[in-house]
Amino acid sequence: MVRSRVxxxxxxxxxxxxxxxxxxxxxxAVAVVALGTAVAIGLNASRTQAVSADSAGIPQxxxxxxxxxxxTPTVAPDAATALIEVPDVKGMQLEEAETLLAVAGFxxxxxxxxxxxxxxxxxxxxxxxxxxxxxxxSDVSLVYADPDAVQEQKTVNAGSENIVVCIDPxxxxxxxxxxxxxxxxxxxxxxxxxxxxxxxxxxxxxxxLALAVxxxxxxxxxxxxxxxxxxxxxxxxxxxNRQRAEVANKAGAALFVRIHADGSTxxxxxxxxxxxxxxxxxxxPIEARSLRAANLIQAAVVKATGAQDRGLSQRGDIAGFNWxxxxxxxxxxxxxxxxxxxxxxxxxEYQDKLADGIVAGILTYLGMQ
Numbered sequence: 001m002v003r004s005r006v007x008x009x010x011x012x013x014x015x016x017x018x019x020x021x022x023x024x025x026x027x028x029a030v031a032v033v034a035l036g037t038a039v040a041i042g043l044n045a046s047r048t049q050a051v052s053a054d055s056a057g058i059p060q061x062x063x064x065x066x067x068x069x070x071x072t073p074t075v076a077p078d079a080a081t082a083l084i085e086v087p088d089v090k091g092m093q094l095e096e097a098e099t100l101l102a103v104a105g106f107x108x109x110x111x112x113x114x115x116x117x118x119x120x121x122x123x124x125x126x127x128x129x130x131x132x133x134x135x136x137x138s139d140v141s142l143v144y145a146d147p148d149a150v151q152e153q154k155t156v157n158a159g160s161e162n163i164v165v166c167i168d169p170x171x172x173x174x175x176x177x178x179x180x181x182x183x184x185x186x187x188x189x190x191x192x193x194x195x196x197x198x199x200x201x202x203x204x205x206x207x208x209l210a211l212a213v214x215x216x217x218x219x220x221x222x223x224x225x226x227x228x229x230x231x232x233x234x235x236x237x238x239x240x241n242r243q244r245a246e247v248a249n250k251a252g253a254a255l256f257v258r259i260h261a262d263g264s265t266x267x268x269x270x271x272x273x274x275x276x277x278x279x280x281x282x283x284x285p286i287e288a289r290s291l292r293a294a295n296l297i298q299a300a301v302v303k304a305t306g307a308q309d310r311g312l313s314q315r316g317d318i319a320g321f322n323w324x325x326x327x328x329x330x331x332x333x334x335x336x337x338x339x340x341x342x343x344x345x346x347x348x349e350y351q352d353k354l355a356d357g358i359v360a361g362i363l364t365y366l367g368m369q
Contacts, residue, residue, distance in 0.1 A: 086140060088130030089123050090236065094144045097123045105136040112146035113232050114247050116239030117176065117192075120145055125236035143234040150229055150251050163366060164227045166248035168320070169214035170260035170330075171196035171207035173235040180242050183282040183322035190319055192240035197263035199342040206261045206336060207235050209345055213333060214259050216355035217362075224359075224368065229253065245323035255293055255362060258320060258330040261345060263337045270338040271308030274298040275330040279316035282323075289327035297329055297361030304357030305350065307334060307341075331358060 084105055089097035098108045118124060125143040128134055172193055179189035196206030211232070218228045229251040231244040239247075248256035262273070276294035277283035283290070294312050302309045310332075315321060321328050333354050334341040344350040363369040 082136060083133040084136055086126070086128050086130055086132045086134060089126055089142065090130070092123050094121045094123055094142065097126075097142055101140050106134075106138055106140045109139050109141045111141050111143045111233060112149040113143055113230075113234055113237055114149050114239055114243070115145035115147045116237055116243050118145035118238050120147060125234040143236070145237075150247055162227065163225075164229060164251050164253045165221055165362060165366075166229045166231065166251050166253035166256045166326070167214045167217055167221075168231040168244045168248070168256065168258040169207070169210040170258060171205075171210060172232065172237050172239065173207060174238070176238055176240060180240050180319060182317055182319045183280065186322075190241075190317075192242070193238075197261055197336045199336040199346065200267065201339045201342045202336075202346045204336070204342070204346050206263075209261055209333070209336075209351075210259045211235060213351050213354050213358075216351055217257070217259070217358050220355055220359040221362065224363065226366075226368075241318070241320035242323045245320050245325075245328070248328070249323075249325045253326045254366060256324055256326050256328040257297070257358065257362065258328065259358070260330060260332050262332040262335045264335055265337070267337050267339065270335050270341050271310040272298070272301055272305065272334055273310035273313055273332045274301075275313045275315050275318070275321075275332065277316065277318070277321035277324065277328055278314035280322065283316065283321055286324065286327045290321075290329060293327055293361070293365045294329045296364045297331060297358055300361035300364065301331065301333075301354060301357030304360065305353045 086106070087100055087104055089100060092100070094110070101108050113124065122145045123142050124145055127141045127143075128138075175191065175195035176193050177191040180192045182188050182190050196210075198205050199209075211234075214230065218230060221228050229247065231247045232239055244258075245256065274294045274297055276287075276290040278287045278291070291312075291314075298309070298312060301307075315330075318330070320330070334345050336342050336345065360369070
């Protein structure tokens with residue numbers, strides 16, 4: 001359910017209170033370091049010497065604590081080694097988050113992602129995460145909702161051939177079960193985006209696996225000079241399946257590749273399959289090209305991984321296909337419900353094989369190999 005504006009504001013107030021405490025702790029830590037330096041320089045303390053409360057007007061409890069430590073009067077603490085706790089800025093507006101982080105002593109890197117249902121400018125994710133302790137001056141990356149993210153990505157990644165491929169890492173951190181039409185003008189609806197599968201053995205969520213494989217596909221395609229537009233670069237987004245298709249449409253993608261993992265109540269089921277749009281008037285203009293892309297990608301991924309070939313599946317009930325105006329496929333990279341495939345899918349080595357196969361199929365479809 002979407003939270004009310006009052007609830008969101010209440011959460012933001014609580015976060016601001018917590019961040020105020022973090023900042024106070026940072027300031028306090030600096031004061032303690034400075035005081036410790038003054039004590040070290042002004043006092044010739046040792047474990048066996050008593051320390052007077054009259055010395056420099058410093059309170060007795062602090063001096064007593066100082067007397068129990070090994071102090072080196074002539075060496076000041078190295079400020080560069082001091083660790084600062086990263087405040088929680090998720091849910092804030094970008095400018096507010098940047099100000100808070102700057103005051104706390106951090107540098108900020110902006111990472112835009114399509115807005116979806118999120119309020120424009122909202123910080124959706126941060127890295128390092130809140131509560132992490134890192135050195136002063138460290139970079140904190142902020143992923144924020146930006147309706148212009150598609151155009152920005154095209155500009156930054158534009159290759160000489162200006163071929164665009166849109167990659168959609170399936171699902172997201174939190175499901176959005178609000179209904180949306182499965183196609184333009186349809187009365188039939190499906191949830192905007194579900195939570196996805198979870199590894200039966202590893203407990204890895206499908207949304208995290210999908211993003212990891214998608215990032216590898218992105219890097220390989222960009223190395224070939226292809227412009228890559230990602231529907232999301234963080235798990236903490238709220239982008240429906242219809243909106244993901246619209247990202248591909250807006251980008252003018254030559255191909256829309258959706259990356260998922262499968263699940264089954266039967267733990268023995270395994271293998272890779274590729275879905276493509278077919279069977280209704282919405283997808284008729286892209287059906288033939290989507291089928292060709294699905295055939296090429298399925299064959300290449302099976303060859304790269306050695307996984308069981310479960311073939312192709314045509315679908316007319318998927319919003320991510322029905323709203324797409326560009327050729328589209330969905331790769332099911334394996335079954336998280338199968339213990340063997342689940343463990344394989346959790347490894348970087350197997351994810352590399354999946355990415356290699358997906359990219360090989362895409363390049364063949366584009367006539368680039």
